[in-house]
Amino acid sequence: MQCSSDYKEVIILSSEQQASRAPLGVGILGAGPVTQAIHLPSLARLRDILEVRHIMDVDLAVAESVAGRVGAHFSTSMEELLADPDVDIVAICSPHQFHAAQVIASCRAGKKAVLCEKPFAMSGEEAAGISAVSAETGVPIIVGAMHTFDPGWLAAEEAWEDLPEKVHTIRSSIVLPPNPRFEDFATEIVGRVPMPDRDSTDPEVIKAMLKGGVMGLAIHDLPLVRRFTRDFASVEVLHAEIARPFGYVISLRAGDVTIELRAAMNATWEPSWVFEAIGNDAALKIDFTPSYVHAGSATAQIRKAGQTTVLGPFGHNGYEGEWRKLAELARGTGRPPSAETLIHDLEFALAIAESAASRFDTARVDAGTASGTTADEEINA
Numbered sequence: 001m002q003c004s005s006d007y008k009e010v011i012i013l014s015s016e017q018q019a020s021r022a023p024l025g026v027g028i029l030g031a032g033p034v035t036q037a038i039h040l041p042s043l044a045r046l047r048d049i050l051e052v053r054h055i056m057d058v059d060l061a062v063a064e065s066v067a068g069r070v071g072a073h074f075s076t077s078m079e080e081l082l083a084d085p086d087v088d089i090v091a092i093c094s095p096h097q098f099h100a101a102q103v104i105a106s107c108r109a110g111k112k113a114v115l116c117e118k119p120f121a122m123s124g125e126e127a128a129g130i131s132a133v134s135a136e137t138g139v140p141i142i143v144g145a146m147h148t149f150d151p152g153w154l155a156a157e158e159a160w161e162d163l164p165e166k167v168h169t170i171r172s173s174i175v176l177p178p179n180p181r182f183e184d185f186a187t188e189i190v191g192r193v194p195m196p197d198r199d200s201t202d203p204e205v206i207k208a209m210l211k212g213g214v215m216g217l218a219i220h221d222l223p224l225v226r227r228f229t230r231d232f233a234s235v236e237v238l239h240a241e242i243a244r245p246f247g248y249v250i251s252l253r254a255g256d257v258t259i260e261l262r263a264a265m266n267a268t269w270e271p272s273w274v275f276e277a278i279g280n281d282a283a284l285k286i287d288f289t290p291s292y293v294h295a296g297s298a299t300a301q302i303r304k305a306g307q308t309t310v311l312g313p314f315g316h317n318g319y320e321g322e323w324r325k326l327a328e329l330a331r332g333t334g335r336p337p338s339a340e341t342l343i344h345d346l347e348f349a350l351a352i353a354e355s356a357a358s359r360f361d362t363a364r365v366d367a368g369t370a371s372g373t374t375a376d377e378e379i380n381a
Protein backbone atom coordinates (compact mmCIF):
# COMPACT_ATOMS: atom_id res chain seq x y z
CA MET A 1 0.00 0.00 0.00
CA GLN A 2 1.28 3.44 -0.87
CA CYS A 3 1.34 5.87 2.03
CA SER A 4 -0.03 9.36 1.29
CA SER A 5 3.33 11.10 1.85
CA ASP A 6 4.76 9.14 -1.11
CA TYR A 7 2.06 10.47 -3.38
CA LYS A 8 3.33 13.06 -5.84
CA GLU A 9 0.97 15.23 -7.77
CA VAL A 10 2.01 15.63 -11.40
CA ILE A 11 1.28 19.12 -12.71
CA ILE A 12 1.76 19.74 -16.39
CA LEU A 13 2.60 23.37 -17.10
CA SER A 14 2.20 25.05 -20.46
CA SER A 15 5.38 26.56 -21.89
CA GLU A 16 4.01 30.03 -21.01
CA GLN A 17 3.43 28.99 -17.41
CA GLN A 18 6.92 27.50 -17.25
CA ALA A 19 8.42 30.74 -18.58
CA SER A 20 6.47 32.79 -16.04
CA ARG A 21 7.82 30.64 -13.19
CA ALA A 22 11.45 30.54 -14.37
CA PRO A 23 13.80 32.98 -12.63
CA LEU A 24 14.40 36.25 -14.46
CA GLY A 25 17.95 36.91 -15.68
CA VAL A 26 19.91 39.76 -14.10
CA GLY A 27 22.83 41.63 -15.69
CA ILE A 28 24.94 44.05 -13.65
CA LEU A 29 26.93 46.99 -15.04
CA GLY A 30 29.73 47.77 -12.55
CA ALA A 31 30.90 45.09 -10.12
CA GLY A 32 32.45 47.18 -7.33
CA PRO A 33 31.79 46.94 -3.59
CA VAL A 34 28.06 47.64 -3.86
CA THR A 35 27.53 44.78 -6.31
CA GLN A 36 29.74 42.46 -4.28
CA ALA A 37 28.58 43.30 -0.76
CA ILE A 38 24.98 44.44 -1.27
CA HIS A 39 23.38 43.14 -4.44
CA LEU A 40 24.88 39.65 -4.76
CA PRO A 41 23.98 38.71 -1.14
CA SER A 42 20.45 40.09 -1.67
CA LEU A 43 20.08 38.16 -4.94
CA ALA A 44 21.40 34.99 -3.30
CA ARG A 45 18.30 35.04 -1.09
CA LEU A 46 16.00 35.40 -4.11
CA ARG A 47 17.26 32.59 -6.34
CA ASP A 48 13.76 31.29 -6.98
CA ILE A 49 12.82 34.50 -8.80
CA LEU A 50 16.10 36.06 -9.97
CA GLU A 51 19.34 34.64 -11.37
CA VAL A 52 22.54 36.62 -12.02
CA ARG A 53 23.52 35.82 -15.61
CA HIS A 54 25.96 38.51 -16.72
CA ILE A 55 28.45 40.76 -14.90
CA MET A 56 30.13 43.64 -16.72
CA ASP A 57 32.92 45.83 -15.34
CA VAL A 58 35.50 47.95 -17.18
CA ASP A 59 38.10 46.14 -15.05
CA LEU A 60 38.35 42.66 -16.60
CA ALA A 61 39.80 41.05 -13.46
CA VAL A 62 36.90 42.38 -11.34
CA ALA A 63 34.28 41.28 -13.91
CA GLU A 64 35.75 37.77 -14.15
CA SER A 65 36.22 37.30 -10.42
CA VAL A 66 32.76 38.57 -9.42
CA ALA A 67 31.01 36.64 -12.22
CA GLY A 68 32.86 33.51 -11.10
CA ARG A 69 31.20 33.72 -7.67
CA VAL A 70 27.75 33.32 -9.20
CA GLY A 71 28.48 31.30 -12.34
CA ALA A 72 27.56 34.20 -14.64
CA HIS A 73 29.00 35.36 -17.98
CA PHE A 74 31.38 38.29 -17.75
CA SER A 75 32.44 41.07 -20.08
CA THR A 76 33.98 44.53 -20.15
CA SER A 77 31.46 45.92 -22.61
CA MET A 78 28.03 47.33 -21.81
CA GLU A 79 26.89 46.54 -25.36
CA GLU A 80 27.76 42.87 -24.88
CA LEU A 81 25.72 42.66 -21.68
CA LEU A 82 22.77 44.47 -23.23
CA ALA A 83 22.87 42.13 -26.26
CA ASP A 84 22.77 39.07 -23.99
CA PRO A 85 19.29 37.54 -24.44
CA ASP A 86 19.57 35.87 -21.01
CA VAL A 87 19.50 39.29 -19.32
CA ASP A 88 15.97 40.50 -18.54
CA ILE A 89 16.77 43.07 -15.84
CA VAL A 90 19.77 45.44 -15.80
CA ALA A 91 21.23 46.86 -12.57
CA ILE A 92 23.48 49.89 -12.97
CA CYS A 93 26.10 49.93 -10.23
CA SER A 94 28.88 51.86 -11.97
CA PRO A 95 30.13 55.26 -10.70
CA HIS A 96 27.37 57.89 -10.91
CA GLN A 97 28.74 59.80 -13.92
CA PHE A 98 27.85 56.80 -16.13
CA HIS A 99 24.35 56.23 -14.76
CA ALA A 100 22.22 58.36 -17.10
CA ALA A 101 23.75 57.00 -20.32
CA GLN A 102 23.61 53.40 -19.07
CA VAL A 103 19.97 53.69 -17.98
CA ILE A 104 19.04 55.08 -21.40
CA ALA A 105 20.98 52.35 -23.24
CA SER A 106 19.33 49.64 -21.10
CA CYS A 107 15.85 50.99 -21.92
CA ARG A 108 16.69 51.20 -25.61
CA ALA A 109 17.96 47.58 -25.52
CA GLY A 110 14.39 46.56 -24.66
CA LYS A 111 15.12 45.09 -21.24
CA LYS A 112 12.20 44.35 -18.93
CA ALA A 113 13.21 46.58 -15.99
CA VAL A 114 16.14 48.71 -14.83
CA LEU A 115 17.55 49.39 -11.38
CA CYS A 116 19.90 52.36 -11.19
CA GLU A 117 21.98 52.96 -8.07
CA LYS A 118 21.62 56.42 -6.58
CA PRO A 119 21.96 59.10 -7.84
CA PHE A 120 20.33 58.16 -11.15
CA ALA A 121 21.31 61.47 -12.73
CA MET A 122 23.28 64.59 -11.87
CA SER A 123 21.06 67.24 -13.46
CA GLY A 124 17.39 67.89 -14.12
CA GLU A 125 18.09 67.63 -17.87
CA GLU A 126 19.61 64.15 -17.51
CA ALA A 127 16.63 63.07 -15.39
CA ALA A 128 14.15 64.42 -17.95
CA GLY A 129 16.07 62.59 -20.73
CA ILE A 130 15.81 59.31 -18.81
CA SER A 131 12.14 59.81 -18.13
CA ALA A 132 11.43 60.51 -21.83
CA VAL A 133 13.22 57.30 -22.89
CA SER A 134 11.43 55.27 -20.22
CA ALA A 135 8.07 56.63 -21.43
CA GLU A 136 8.96 55.97 -25.08
CA THR A 137 10.22 52.42 -24.51
CA GLY A 138 7.86 51.49 -21.66
CA VAL A 139 10.76 50.09 -19.62
CA PRO A 140 10.18 50.65 -15.89
CA ILE A 141 13.04 52.22 -13.91
CA ILE A 142 13.63 52.26 -10.19
CA VAL A 143 16.36 54.11 -8.28
CA GLY A 144 18.36 52.35 -5.57
CA ALA A 145 17.11 54.58 -2.74
CA MET A 146 16.72 51.45 -0.63
CA HIS A 147 14.80 53.02 2.24
CA THR A 148 11.85 53.71 -0.05
CA PHE A 149 11.55 49.90 -0.52
CA ASP A 150 12.05 49.02 3.15
CA PRO A 151 9.00 47.20 4.56
CA GLY A 152 9.31 49.30 7.76
CA TRP A 153 8.90 52.51 5.75
CA LEU A 154 6.13 51.01 3.60
CA ALA A 155 4.20 49.87 6.70
CA ALA A 156 4.54 53.36 8.20
CA GLU A 157 3.24 54.89 4.97
CA GLU A 158 0.13 52.70 5.22
CA ALA A 159 -0.46 53.76 8.81
CA TRP A 160 0.46 57.43 9.16
CA GLU A 161 -2.88 58.85 7.88
CA ASP A 162 -2.73 62.68 7.69
CA LEU A 163 0.75 63.08 9.25
CA PRO A 164 2.35 64.50 6.03
CA GLU A 165 0.02 67.52 6.26
CA LYS A 166 0.97 68.24 9.87
CA VAL A 167 4.74 67.84 10.02
CA HIS A 168 6.79 70.92 10.93
CA THR A 169 10.21 69.33 11.64
CA ILE A 170 12.13 66.57 9.85
CA ARG A 171 15.44 65.06 10.94
CA SER A 172 17.65 62.59 9.10
CA SER A 173 20.53 61.55 11.31
CA ILE A 174 23.17 59.08 10.13
CA VAL A 175 26.14 57.78 12.16
CA LEU A 176 28.05 55.04 10.37
CA PRO A 177 31.51 53.55 10.12
CA PRO A 178 33.21 54.02 6.73
CA ASN A 179 31.76 51.71 4.05
CA PRO A 180 34.72 49.27 3.91
CA ARG A 181 33.98 47.99 7.44
CA PHE A 182 30.59 46.61 6.44
CA GLU A 183 31.74 45.63 2.95
CA ASP A 184 34.43 43.45 4.53
CA PHE A 185 31.91 41.85 6.90
CA ALA A 186 29.75 40.96 3.91
CA THR A 187 32.32 39.54 1.50
CA GLU A 188 35.93 39.58 0.24
CA ILE A 189 36.02 42.71 -1.89
CA VAL A 190 38.06 42.63 -5.10
CA GLY A 191 39.20 45.77 -6.88
CA ARG A 192 38.52 48.30 -4.13
CA VAL A 193 39.82 51.76 -5.07
CA PRO A 194 41.23 53.57 -1.98
CA MET A 195 40.02 57.12 -1.27
CA PRO A 196 42.75 59.68 -2.00
CA ASP A 197 43.82 62.14 0.73
CA ARG A 198 42.70 65.72 0.16
CA ASP A 199 43.05 68.94 2.14
CA SER A 200 39.67 69.30 3.82
CA THR A 201 40.44 72.89 4.85
CA ASP A 202 40.36 73.94 1.20
CA PRO A 203 37.01 75.69 0.60
CA GLU A 204 36.65 74.01 -2.80
CA VAL A 205 37.16 70.60 -1.20
CA ILE A 206 34.61 71.47 1.50
CA LYS A 207 32.05 72.47 -1.11
CA ALA A 208 32.70 69.22 -2.98
CA MET A 209 32.32 67.27 0.28
CA LEU A 210 29.00 68.96 1.05
CA LYS A 211 27.68 68.35 -2.43
CA GLY A 212 28.95 64.77 -2.38
CA GLY A 213 27.48 64.22 1.10
CA VAL A 214 24.02 65.24 -0.09
CA MET A 215 24.09 63.42 -3.45
CA GLY A 216 25.85 60.34 -2.02
CA LEU A 217 24.52 59.82 1.51
CA ALA A 218 21.66 62.18 2.43
CA ILE A 219 20.05 61.20 -0.87
CA HIS A 220 19.04 57.86 0.63
CA ASP A 221 16.51 59.67 2.86
CA LEU A 222 15.66 62.71 0.73
CA PRO A 223 12.72 60.95 -0.98
CA LEU A 224 11.41 60.29 2.56
CA VAL A 225 12.01 63.92 3.58
CA ARG A 226 10.25 65.12 0.44
CA ARG A 227 7.21 62.98 1.29
CA PHE A 228 6.65 65.28 4.30
CA THR A 229 7.71 68.53 2.61
CA ARG A 230 4.69 70.12 1.03
CA ASP A 231 6.59 72.95 -0.63
CA PHE A 232 9.70 71.03 -1.67
CA ALA A 233 10.56 73.45 -4.49
CA SER A 234 11.38 76.29 -2.08
CA VAL A 235 14.63 75.08 -0.53
CA GLU A 236 16.51 77.59 1.63
CA VAL A 237 19.69 76.28 3.27
CA LEU A 238 20.30 78.13 6.56
CA HIS A 239 23.50 76.44 7.64
CA ALA A 240 25.93 73.94 6.12
CA GLU A 241 29.20 72.56 7.41
CA ILE A 242 31.21 69.37 7.03
CA ALA A 243 32.07 66.89 9.78
CA ARG A 244 35.46 65.19 9.60
CA PRO A 245 36.64 62.79 8.42
CA PHE A 246 33.36 62.64 6.47
CA GLY A 247 29.92 63.97 7.20
CA TYR A 248 27.77 67.08 7.19
CA VAL A 249 25.44 69.23 9.27
CA ILE A 250 22.86 70.98 7.09
CA SER A 251 19.82 72.95 8.27
CA LEU A 252 17.25 74.13 5.81
CA ARG A 253 13.70 75.28 5.41
CA ALA A 254 11.31 74.26 2.66
CA GLY A 255 8.07 76.19 2.95
CA ASP A 256 6.94 75.89 6.57
CA VAL A 257 8.99 72.76 7.33
CA THR A 258 12.37 72.82 9.09
CA ILE A 259 14.77 70.09 8.01
CA GLU A 260 17.96 68.91 9.67
CA LEU A 261 20.34 66.60 7.82
CA ARG A 262 23.25 65.21 9.83
CA ALA A 263 25.80 62.54 9.03
CA ALA A 264 29.02 61.39 10.64
CA MET A 265 31.07 58.61 9.09
CA ASN A 266 33.81 57.81 11.58
CA ALA A 267 35.15 55.02 13.78
CA THR A 268 31.87 54.80 15.65
CA TRP A 269 31.12 51.57 17.54
CA GLU A 270 27.38 51.79 17.16
CA PRO A 271 25.84 52.67 13.83
CA SER A 272 22.59 54.61 13.90
CA TRP A 273 20.34 55.72 11.06
CA VAL A 274 17.23 57.53 12.22
CA PHE A 275 14.56 59.38 10.27
CA GLU A 276 12.02 61.53 12.15
CA ALA A 277 9.01 63.54 11.00
CA ILE A 278 7.44 65.54 13.82
CA GLY A 279 4.12 67.38 13.99
CA ASN A 280 2.30 69.03 16.89
CA ASP A 281 0.25 66.03 17.90
CA ALA A 282 1.81 63.13 15.99
CA ALA A 283 5.28 61.95 15.03
CA LEU A 284 7.05 59.23 13.07
CA LYS A 285 10.45 57.79 13.96
CA ILE A 286 12.15 55.11 11.86
CA ASP A 287 15.33 53.24 12.80
CA PHE A 288 16.94 51.90 9.65
CA THR A 289 19.54 49.18 9.49
CA PRO A 290 22.92 50.55 8.32
CA SER A 291 23.88 50.41 4.62
CA TYR A 292 25.34 47.02 3.61
CA VAL A 293 23.70 45.20 6.54
CA HIS A 294 21.39 42.32 5.65
CA ALA A 295 19.46 41.90 8.89
CA GLY A 296 15.80 42.55 8.35
CA SER A 297 13.93 45.79 7.90
CA ALA A 298 13.66 49.13 9.62
CA THR A 299 11.40 49.57 12.64
CA ALA A 300 8.90 52.42 12.58
CA GLN A 301 7.15 54.07 15.53
CA ILE A 302 4.13 56.29 15.07
CA ARG A 303 3.18 58.31 18.17
CA LYS A 304 -0.27 59.83 18.23
CA ALA A 305 -2.72 60.78 21.01
CA GLY A 306 -0.47 59.30 23.70
CA GLN A 307 -0.21 55.95 21.91
CA THR A 308 2.79 54.46 20.16
CA THR A 309 2.35 52.00 17.31
CA VAL A 310 5.44 49.95 16.46
CA LEU A 311 5.73 48.53 12.94
CA GLY A 312 8.42 45.97 12.21
CA PRO A 313 11.06 44.76 12.08
CA PHE A 314 10.07 42.66 9.08
CA GLY A 315 12.01 39.82 7.48
CA HIS A 316 13.78 41.65 4.69
CA ASN A 317 15.28 45.09 4.11
CA GLY A 318 15.05 47.67 1.34
CA TYR A 319 17.81 46.12 -0.77
CA GLU A 320 15.83 42.92 -1.09
CA GLY A 321 12.69 45.05 -1.48
CA GLU A 322 14.21 46.72 -4.55
CA TRP A 323 14.86 43.36 -6.19
CA ARG A 324 11.41 41.99 -5.35
CA LYS A 325 9.89 45.12 -6.90
CA LEU A 326 12.06 44.75 -10.02
CA ALA A 327 10.95 41.14 -10.47
CA GLU A 328 7.31 42.24 -10.22
CA LEU A 329 7.83 45.02 -12.74
CA ALA A 330 9.69 42.76 -15.16
CA ARG A 331 6.77 40.31 -15.01
CA GLY A 332 4.36 43.15 -15.77
CA THR A 333 2.79 43.20 -12.32
CA GLY A 334 3.17 46.05 -9.84
CA ARG A 335 3.42 49.73 -10.63
CA PRO A 336 6.74 51.54 -11.08
CA PRO A 337 7.31 54.87 -9.33
CA SER A 338 6.13 57.69 -11.58
CA ALA A 339 8.75 59.52 -13.64
CA GLU A 340 7.54 62.69 -11.91
CA THR A 341 8.39 61.24 -8.49
CA LEU A 342 11.93 60.31 -9.58
CA ILE A 343 12.51 63.70 -11.19
CA HIS A 344 11.16 65.66 -8.21
CA ASP A 345 13.26 63.58 -5.79
CA LEU A 346 16.34 64.35 -7.86
CA GLU A 347 15.52 68.07 -8.20
CA PHE A 348 15.02 68.30 -4.42
CA ALA A 349 18.41 66.63 -3.78
CA LEU A 350 20.19 68.80 -6.34
CA ALA A 351 18.67 72.00 -4.90
CA ILE A 352 19.88 71.08 -1.38
CA ALA A 353 23.34 70.03 -2.63
CA GLU A 354 23.84 73.21 -4.64
CA SER A 355 22.64 75.57 -1.97
CA ALA A 356 24.54 73.79 0.84
CA ALA A 357 27.75 74.04 -1.19
CA SER A 358 27.26 77.76 -1.76
CA ARG A 359 26.21 78.41 1.86
CA PHE A 360 28.87 76.61 3.86
CA ASP A 361 30.18 78.48 6.84
CA THR A 362 33.86 79.29 6.25
CA ALA A 363 34.19 80.52 9.84
CA ARG A 364 33.86 76.94 11.03
CA VAL A 365 36.73 75.62 8.97
CA ASP A 366 39.40 74.73 11.52
CA ALA A 367 43.07 74.16 10.93
CA GLY A 368 42.93 70.34 10.88
CA THR A 369 43.30 68.27 7.74
CA ALA A 370 41.76 64.92 7.14
CA SER A 371 41.17 62.59 4.30
CA GLY A 372 39.01 64.54 1.91
CA THR A 373 37.83 63.53 -1.53
CA THR A 374 36.26 64.97 -4.61
CA ALA A 375 32.51 65.32 -4.84
CA ASP A 376 32.57 62.46 -7.33
CA GLU A 377 34.15 60.12 -4.81
CA GLU A 378 31.92 61.24 -1.93
CA ILE A 379 28.84 60.41 -3.99
CA ASN A 380 29.73 56.75 -3.66
CA ALA A 381 29.18 56.95 0.13
Ligand SMILES: NC(=O)c1ccc[n+]([C@@H]2O[C@H](COP(=O)([O-])OP(=O)(O)OC[C@H]3O[C@@H](n4cnc5c(N)ncnc54)[C@H](O)[C@@H]3O)[C@@H](O)[C@H]2O)c1
Pocket residue numbers: 029030031032033034035038056057058059062093094095096098117118119144146191193216291292379380381
Ligand atom coordinates in the same frame (compact mmCIF):
# COMPACT_ATOMS: atom_id res chain seq x y z
N1 LIG B 1 22.68 51.74 -2.07
C1 LIG B 1 23.72 51.87 -1.29
O1 LIG B 1 23.66 51.59 -0.09
C2 LIG B 1 25.01 52.34 -1.86
C3 LIG B 1 26.15 52.41 -1.05
C4 LIG B 1 27.33 52.86 -1.63
C5 LIG B 1 27.36 53.24 -2.97
N2 LIG B 1 26.22 53.19 -3.72
C6 LIG B 1 26.22 53.56 -5.15
O2 LIG B 1 26.53 52.38 -5.91
C7 LIG B 1 27.32 52.70 -7.07
C8 LIG B 1 28.61 51.89 -7.07
O3 LIG B 1 29.29 52.08 -5.86
P1 LIG B 1 30.61 51.29 -5.51
O4 LIG B 1 30.98 51.63 -4.11
O5 LIG B 1 30.49 49.87 -5.88
O6 LIG B 1 31.53 52.12 -6.52
P2 LIG B 1 32.94 52.02 -7.15
O7 LIG B 1 33.05 53.23 -7.94
O8 LIG B 1 33.98 51.75 -6.15
O9 LIG B 1 32.82 50.71 -8.09
C9 LIG B 1 32.10 50.73 -9.23
C10 LIG B 1 32.66 49.67 -10.22
O10 LIG B 1 32.30 50.16 -11.49
C11 LIG B 1 33.36 49.95 -12.39
N3 LIG B 1 33.25 50.90 -13.49
C12 LIG B 1 33.88 52.09 -13.69
N4 LIG B 1 33.43 52.65 -14.83
C13 LIG B 1 32.47 51.82 -15.34
C14 LIG B 1 31.64 51.87 -16.48
N5 LIG B 1 31.66 52.89 -17.32
N6 LIG B 1 30.77 50.84 -16.66
C15 LIG B 1 30.72 49.80 -15.83
N7 LIG B 1 31.51 49.71 -14.73
C16 LIG B 1 32.36 50.70 -14.49
C17 LIG B 1 34.61 50.10 -11.56
O11 LIG B 1 35.70 49.40 -12.17
C18 LIG B 1 34.18 49.49 -10.22
O12 LIG B 1 34.49 48.10 -10.15
C19 LIG B 1 27.52 54.22 -6.99
O13 LIG B 1 26.53 54.81 -7.79
C20 LIG B 1 27.27 54.58 -5.53
O14 LIG B 1 26.76 55.89 -5.37
C21 LIG B 1 25.06 52.73 -3.19
